[in-house]
Amino acid sequence: MSAPTLNPLHPGEWLGMLGGGQLGRMAVHAAQALGYRVAVLDPDRHSPAGAAADEHLQAGYDDAGALTQLASRCAAASTEFENVPAAALSRLAQDIDVAPAAIAVAVCQDRAAEKAHFQKAGVPCAPHAVLRGAADCAGVDPALLPGILKTARMGYDGKGQRRVNDAAELAAAFAELGGVTCVLEQRLPLAAELSVIVSRGVDGQMVTLPVQRNWHVNGILATTAVPAQGIAAELQAQAQQFAQSLAAEFGYVGVLCVEFFVLEDGRLLANEMAPRPHNSGHYSIDACSHSQFELQVRAMAQLPLPEPRLHSACVMLNLLGDLWFDAQGHRREPNWAAVLRLEGMHLHLYGKADPRPGRKMGHLTVTAPTAWEARGQALAAARVLG
Ligand code: ADP
Ligand code: MG
Incomplete structure (x- = not known):
């Protein structure tokens, strides 16, 4: 056909x-x-x-x-x-x-189904077990401990997860998470975290954004840098290839983001997928010829998909609600004018009236001719934001 x-x-x-x-x-x-x-x-x-x-x-x-x-x-x-x-x-x-x-x-939406999809597409992922009840916890393979217990559904930004060191902690954490179906993953020694955005059209054409390198703080994405410095080109190409395999296996249409772990021994494992544009792809608005959102719209509207080109090195900083409070916990407005005075700043605020710690209020993409300069400017911006 x-x-x-x-x-x-x-x-x-x-x-x-x-x-x-x-x-x-x-x-x-x-x-x-x-x-x-x-x-x-x-x-x-x-x-x-x-x-x-x-x-x-x-x-x-x-x-x-x-x-x-x-x-x-x-x-x-x-x-x-x-x-x-x-x-x-x-x-x-x-x-x-x-x-x-x-x-x-x-x-x-379901980490158990997601892991099965990785396996079906031939993409490696963390050693894991699906736990559907307390009896499954008791019978778990000890090689999976220490591990991370994650609710199969509704987890995001590190929510619905518990680090467990032994069988007793596993049983307690499973109960604490409400006894719902969970996935227990072996806790892995991570050297880096990456993500790849792929867009696929109804005609099967696929394009990917350049590979993103991500840093999380307290389970929430804090920083993305592109190009993904320190990551071998072959590994980046492998991540893009895996993301395409996962999209093709679905017969997917639209934008899919795949998060990856790079282990200390150099292996690349898929972590999770999001069936939509992703926080780690926001940099593409300012640093790429075509953004992840344009790729989403083009896929939906059955327009041709362009191969996106990175035209600037960049660092993206998430702006969480914490920035709207001083050390005493009083409300303040970050000094945007001072940030925007620096070179290469692209500020995106989402129009949310109610800042709360951990809430994603906006992001700042810092673009520059080289990764080194983008990093320097991002550090300067972070200093101004306090
Ligand atoms: P979320 O839906 O909250 O993004 P993730 O599964 O991506 O959930 O986990 C959040 C973060 O926790 C990851 O980005 C990574 O830093 C860490 N993490 C998750 N699973 C593991 C694991 N098996 N080993 C080591 N670290 C992990
Ligand atoms: Mg994640």
Whole structure:
């Protein structure tokens, strides 16, 4: 069977977005730049994407009336929110093109299914076991300890995870996480963390962004640098190849992000996937010829996918709500003017009114001619932000 050919949507047509967070907001900007109109479905009246969209349907993701409205208005739909019920995507797919498909989103929502997908696609991942009840904990292979216990569903930014050293801690942590299905992973000696964004069209064409190197603090992404310095070119090519294999195995349409571990012995393992643009890909707005959001919109709208080119070295800093409080815990506004006075600064604020510690309020991408200069400027920006 030959791959379907592209049937591009016309400017002025409507795209639907499930979820109204910052990822949706940046997708709205990219869609509007290409002449599309966007309807966002999100229950929050103050949703960042809702504020930018041509229309904000303020309703739950399982609201039958709102889904019908979205399906009648839009030619295609996507999701920016990983935990949107797969049933909502299936409902939309009865009437319009949905990218990615509900089945791919469902796999990415469940760490057990995700690990099975890695294995099916021939992509190595951490040694692990799926624990469905207390009895599974008792019978666990001791080689998996010390390990990290992760709830199979609904985990993000390090939430829903416990580090466990022995069988007793495992049993206690499993109970503490509510006895829900979990994946226990062997705790691995990490040398680096990488991620790759791949976009795949309905015609099967795939393009990838350059490989991102990521640093997490307290389980939340803090910094991304591109190019991924210190990572061998062959390993980077391997990561891009793995990401493409994972997308192709699904027959995926849209943007998929795959996170990887590089182990101290040099091995590359897949960690997890997100069926959407990803925080680690935000740098592409300012440092690449085409951003992850444009790639998402192009895939949805059945437009050709360009091979994105990195035109500047960059460092992306996440701006968490913590920056909006001084050492005494009093509210303050970070000194944006002082940051923007530095060379190479690209500030993105998501329009969230209510800063909280750990909440993603925006990001700052620092671009420069060389990785060395980007790093220096990022350090200068971090100093100004305090
Ligand atoms: P989340 O959905 O919260 O991003 P991850 O599975 O990516 O969950 O885990 C968050 C972070 O925890 C990873 O980026 C990595 O730094 C660390 N981590 C996760 N799994 C392991 C592991 N098996 N061994 C060592 N570190 C890990
Ligand atoms: Mg992760």
